[in-house]
Amino acid sequence: MNSVTTPVAPAARPRSVLAARTGVAVAFALNGLAIGSWFARIPAVREALDLSAGRLGLLLLAMSTGAVVAMPTSGLVAQRLGTARTVALGALLVSVGLGTAGVFASTAAWLPGVAVGLFAFGYGTGTWDVAMNIEGAAVERRLGRTIMPRFHAAWSLGSVAGAGLGAVAAQVGLAVAVHLPLTAGVVLVGAVFGARAFLPVSETTPAADGASPAARRRALLAAWREPRTLLIGLFVLVAAFSEGAATDWVAVAFVDGYGVTEAAGAAVYGVFVIGMTIGRTVGTLALDRWGRVSVLGTTILLAVVGASVAVLAGSGPVAVAGVALWGLGIALSFPVGMSAAADEEEHAPARVSVVAVIGYTAFLAGAPLLGLLGDRVGTLHALLVVPILLLPSLALLPVTRPPR
Structure with a gap:
């Protein structure tokens, strides 16, 4: 049996589908870039906050908690706003959270501020993740062939790039309060432009048309x-x-x-x-x-x-x-x-x-x-x-x- 469902009747022009494919790949890559950048600077954050291994683990739990809290409702948000706007919203939360965590860790050494930033970061990644997977599956159906794993490969490459850039930033002594907000700005701008190429709302979330919140x-x-x-x-x-x-x-x-x-x-x-x-x-x-x-x-x-x-x-x-x-x-x-x-x-x-x-x-x-x-x-x-x-x-x- 073929690994993908039979493609739906193409409601979008082939060029639009190809553009959406590129937009989804960009969204996956930038999501990975943001996460890789954060994990690369964890040693610097731990040093700035003087955390033990146990307290660092509890701090990182704030990010995971944010993601898990977001996911039960992220599908509803995607239905209500469309996948493009949901990715943009998630990217905004990711950028604000990443920048906040970097500033509070490096300049103020204020643990609660970093935790709040990481929760927002996690909430944004959870929302973004569900929306880009919905969009990726819609593009996959219109192409009529399997492509979702390549979107996830783009995420892996983005995370490696983020980790590499983070290592360079650490090597040259770039402060976390500068590096992470700069990365956040790049991620936000890139994600918004990538999402603009997504398929129309009516094609990716048809069930949302006329559906009430209930x-x-x-x-x-x-x-x-x-x-x-x-x-x-x-x-x-x-x-x-x-x-x-x-x-x-x-x-x-x-x-x-x-x-x-x-x-x-x-x-x-x-x-x-x-x-x-x-x-x-x-x-x-x-x-x-x-x-x-x-x-x-x-x-x-x-x-x-x-x-x-x-x-x-x-x-x-x-x-x-x-x-x-x-x-x-x-x-x-x-x-x-x-x-x-x-x-x-x-x-x-x-x-x-x-x-x-x-x-x-x-x-x-x-x-x-x-x-x-x-x-x-x-x-x-x-x-x-x-x-x-x-x-x-x-x-x-x-x-x-x-x-x-």
Whole structure:
């Protein structure tokens, strides 16, 4: 079976669809740029605020909380305002939050101000994320071929660029209070211009036409009672956990478990991102040829093998190869899950919102859970949770098939 639904009758001209494709890629890349920029400056923020590891973890929880709070209603916002305006609104919140956190951390060393900024940052990313996935799925349907993983690859590249620019800023001594507000301005302007190329509101959120707020709320509640939507959410939860485990812990795990330097540990995480980006770029061709279930089954098994090798290899170079395989194997699960949630366009905003809430719970709870487990068995062996969870997720693959 083909991996995407049959394209709807093209209500937009092909040139408009291609422009929307570019706009969505820009939105994904800039979202990643903002997040990568923040994570690159966390060491400077921790030093400025003189935080212990525990207090830093609680501070970072403000950002995750903001994202999870935003997602239950972000689908309703996208239906009400359209995806373009919702992305612009999310970008505004991201920019204000990022700039606020940077200024309060660097100039005032005021922890509550940084926490408020991070909550706004997280709320903005959550709102932005759901809207750009809805738009990306609509563009994918009109193109008639799989492209969502490439949008997520753009996010990965944006986050790497943000981290790289953040490292340069730290190296040259650029203050957080200057770097983050400048980045926030670039992100806001770029996201607004990218969103201007999106498809018209009536094409991406047709159910919003004439629908009352009460009707939209009923549609959202109905999505929470749909078995397929909930199972897709569970599948995305496992995928998000598997990605987040590498993002949060693979560098530390290699430092602790293989005795590499901190710089080498960071490079190992870079290997994971490269593998994931390659998988998302070329995996679209496999999805169109063999369908979601076959391709995801193969790639998840690759991720299981890769994560297991990364932990159990006993040899640094072999373990790094395992990390690359892990990134390659997990690359498609999250974006394909989002595409599956948006298969039926009239229900896409509510269903993507539900799946995002379930999936992003992994980013909220995954890091502390692995940290607690790492205290008992070591950070490297704690990563064995990833293959243990991925194997049962194979049973969920049939729910990713497009409805007939």
